[in-house]
Amino acid sequence: MSDAMTVITTVYNGQRFLSAYAENLVQTLRPQDRAILVDDGSDHQVSFSETLRNDQRFKLITANRIGRGAALNLAIENAQTDLIAVQDIDDQSLPNRLAIQAKFLGAHPGALVFANATSDAHRLGKSRPRRIAPSRLYLGNPLHHSSLAFHRNVWEQASGYATDLPCCIDLDFYLRASCKAGAALWQLGIPLIARNLDPSRRYFASIPSPAYHATLQTVLDHYRNKVPVSHWTVLAVMRRKLVHLKGPRA
Template structure:
């Protein structure tokens, strides 16, 4: 069996998703795995369902309102395993997700390992695993934070999640981990998560577009000097494939 992994989730006023999250993780966690839920200062404090409260694999941490980045850091700091998996409270992990990502991290412990979602379009990649140039994130971020797994030491080397951003902490972490922690971005081509795409019920759908756009620009501009050379090479290849002529 591969190494144990801890699934970390944060929630703020999202108790309506708690039962489906609990049912999902009870079904996919192996005996060696763990799950940590951080209640990030919800107006009505979260309580674990009775069946989870008796399950030694689950842990609830209740904090004041500290923000998602700090809440993720708090969960990871309290993890008893070296391997970490991220899961949004309204998404679903498929049965083999944790075993597959733990297996890849045994081979590539310095990397960020993502999976695809059931709703992602089919790819032409035949390999089980593909590398993603971090410069590709400047053309759009199609990596699902809720599918991410990594070794704790990558998080430590990168300096943890940013605690001063309203959003885009996932994008910022990917870029910082690749640049400052030397992590390679890898994605399993198998779909291992199911995402909640309902715009009226998605947990993180409440971010105002202007705040998102401004924060995204800030993050991309911050790392642009360190990513620029590979970015322009990637853009050139992208335009060539599309038949473009602009340099």
């Protein structure tokens, strides 16, 4: 299997991030790698600089407003490599990210492989890869979608990203890939991305809280009986019962 990767990114009204995104990927992509940016119906159509237009590694797809899940699927459909890496428009990949994740996928082709961010707290002894039980996601999602890499076969077997969700598309894909494609979730435990944590500039920070929590519950309920039972499942049930007993906060 070739270790070439395609970095996929979607953008909606995020032209202000394009310059930093381009500068980062020009430095990050190896000669065999590619990058696809899908403009998901921005009010002012995204355009590449002359430098990117002349760089054969980059491809810009302009779409109508189809939603992020459909835009991610569109990017993967147009990828010419077997390996896919996700990067949010306002995050950055570290220089060695693609080589490290490609090597891991060479040994674990059925995995969804994640990495830490430079802003994550360092935990002594936690730098080795660790497998994450899907049921762990019922206590919270510790995985950065912007650090995800996988083989397109996993995406195909999982039937792609959901196209009918307003948010939580990443969590739905992790559970969908685990349940439908038998994908294992792995976290490398080393920082391979730098995240934008500024709430005023965070690209995906504008989702209304009620919509987020309602969608989150819908996603978790959908896969609840399909996720293998583990100690994380027990903890999630205990927490739900505790919240129910305490009732809503005033």
